[in-house]
Amino acid sequence: MERGPERVLKVVFLGTSSFALPALKVLHDSNSVGLVVSRPDRPSGRGRKINRPPVAVLADQLGIPLLQPEKLRQIRDAVSEFSPDVMVSASYGGWLPEWFLSMAPLGVVNIHPSLLPAHRGAAPVIRTVLQGDTETGVCFMVTDKGWDTGDILQTIRYSLDGTETAGELEVKLADLAAKALPGVLKDYASGEIRPVPQSGMESYAEKVTSEEAVISWSLSSEEIVRAVLAFNPVPGARTMFHSKVLKIYRAEVSSFSGPPGVILETSPLVAGCGKGSVRLTEVQPQGKRVMSAEDYVRGYRIQRGAVLGEG
Structure with a gap:
């Protein structure tokens, strides 16, 4: 596979919630996203109204082919036919099996809103605020078979003043990640940056009840x-x-x-x-x-x- 810095990468994007929207917009602007994978539409609220994931709505608006499988094996052929160089995931909300991770030569680059290995798991932003952390950030990680245990490509740090809501912090981290994403992918593909193992104190951000x-x-x-x-x-x-x-x-x-x-x-x-x-x-x-x-x-x-x- 060519790894020259001028080459436009073929990207499959996996995301579901609004946290992933800035990253998808940036990749669309660079003409690199050829396929979006999101979670299926689900009923929610008292009226059990069917709601579409924010990423699915944006993909339709941008005219990007969209898949919403119940199981990833249902889209195996479609992803294989597209033949991506790399896949990017952000708040997808589903387990990625090893066979899926190997479908792109550069694997799956995940955008995780914490300073890994701190706050691995489903609710890193909420746990960051609840714990009273004074610093957080975004990690670009090459996904492996563990829960947020993959090697790190780049870390962006962000200081907290203790007045941010989780919603406000999530928006800020999503924007920081989107701005850095094109450069991270370019440098990763060209070999300018290489994945390094996570180090430091581990913690797990469990889903909030x-x-x-x-x-x-x-x-x-x-x-x-x-x-x-x-x-x-x-x-x-x-x-x-x-x-x-x-x-x-x-x-x-x-x-x-x-x-x-x-x-x-x-x-x-x-x-x-x-x-x-x-x-x-x-x-x-x-x-x-x-x-x-x-x-x-x-x-x-x-x-x-x-x-x-x-x-």
Whole structure:
């Protein structure tokens, strides 16, 4: 296979969520993507409406051939016929078997939003925010048979200030990855960069459950604020209040102190924690829109002394 730097690589792109969109757009602009593979359309929400993956929607808009198999073996012939030089994956959400990894001479280059080997797994961005990391980044990894254990081609570091939501951080990391991707592929194909084994402290970012998003008011104010930021936008940090779910999307550490879960002030809206207190700034009452804490207090006549976390 030719590996000259001027050669346009033939790329198969695998992705599903919105994190992968900037990378797909960049590769499309370079005229290198000939095939997109995404997860099948799935029903979601209360109405079980069929939703298309964001990558599938974009592939259709860009006019790129799209495959959405239940099993990768269903597209083996199509990928083989395309004969890619390399495959690129970003938040695809499915296991890639060894036979599939070998279908391109340069393998599958995965875009992973953490500093590997830290936060391997399904929810690296949420776990980064929840843990209170001060630095994160994006790794370009040559996928192997393990879970995010492949050799690293390039790492891009990004400093955190502790105010980013997981949603905001994911957008930033996706953009950083997209800007670097063409250069990484070019240098990898030409031999300018070579894969190196991962090194450092390993950790695993397990998939988030809705139960984890229930706020424990016995935690410290710092821990609760991190949870609010980490679970924004999904699944949304939540607590019970007057027998209904109240989601909290923005919060910050406050200087007040008082019993855990008790509303200490209403202007601003402040609740006590196991240590310290938090100011709630953006909330969503059950069945209603996201609103400012000020609108919530005014519209729902919230009183001091009420207790969050109680039915």
